[in-house]
Amino acid sequence: MELLIAGLTLFISGHSIRLIAPQWRLQQIQKLGDKRWKLLFSMIAATGLALMIIGYNSARKHPHWLWLPPLWTRHLAALLTLPATVLIIASQIPGNRLQSTLRHPMYAGLALWAMAHLLANGGVHDLIFFGALLLWSVSGLWISVQRDRRLNNPAPAYLGLQRDLLTLGAGLAGWIVLTLWLHALLIGVAPLA
Structure with missing residues (x-):
């Protein structure tokens, strides 16, 4: 269950930056550059997604x-x-x-x-x-x-x-x-x- 919660936390928090901190997001894009920001964001989202899938499948074994x-x-x-x-x-x-x-x-x-x-x-x-x-x-x-x-x-x-x-x-x-x-x-x- 911990992996599921960790994956949800990463995925949702990463995808919420644009919703709750749009100015900070723009500052980071300016600071890092568009490509590096997208790479960082993609890595966070992919890690969150992988952890959600692994965590969910693991939790399903002992429901x-x-x-x-x-x-x-x-x-x-x-x-x-x-x-x-x-x-x-x-x-x-x-x-x-x-x-x-x-x-x-x-x-x-x-x-x-x-x-x-x-x-x-x-x-x-x-x-x-x-x-x-x-x-x-x-x-x-x-x-x-x-x-x-x-x-x-x-x-x-x-x-x-x-x-x-x-x-x-x-x-x-x-x-x-x-x-x-x-x-x-x-x-x-x-x-x-």
């Missing part, structure tokens, strides 16, 4: 159950992760309608993903992992929306249906790879089995 979700919640979670994946992909493809409308689809997608996993998993480790990511993503969305309002930031430009189709196609492809292959490989659970 402490809070509740035992029925089997149908697993299928509901798999279904909910489809729009979650599309939202996360939408944050990376400029000009799509989801990005233009929601402004911060990454946070929305991560919140939906975490909520789906909380429905289907009932261990203490699940509550810590998915609960922390749900709280962080909802907080990140709220902070980002408030910042946009305060700074009067315009919504990202919408560049047309082609960007929407690319977003949907990439999101569906990503979901298929994650659901049918990568989830079982990394986590040891086939969501649709």
Whole structure:
């Protein structure tokens, strides 16, 4: 459980710098340079991600159950992760309608993903992992929306249906790879089995 908590701490704190200390982040970028900052940030994020995966898999071997979700919640979670994946992909493809409308689809997608996993998993480790990511993503969305309002930031430009189709196609492809292959490989659970 310690590795899981350490990974969450690294991952969430690293990704929260832009939310809670944007000026400090800019100072560090100016001081280190953009490439060195990105390298440092990537190393912290990758270490946090690796520790989360290792820690979560380790905690799953000796679970402490809070509740035992029925089997149908697993299928509901798999279904909910489809729009979650599309939202996360939408944050990376400029000009799509989801990005233009929601402004911060990454946070929305991560919140939906975490909520789906909380429905289907009932261990203490699940509550810590998915609960922390749900709280962080909802907080990140709220902070980002408030910042946009305060700074009067315009919504990202919408560049047309082609960007929407690319977003949907990439999101569906990503979901298929994650659901049918990568989830079982990394986590040891086939969501649709």
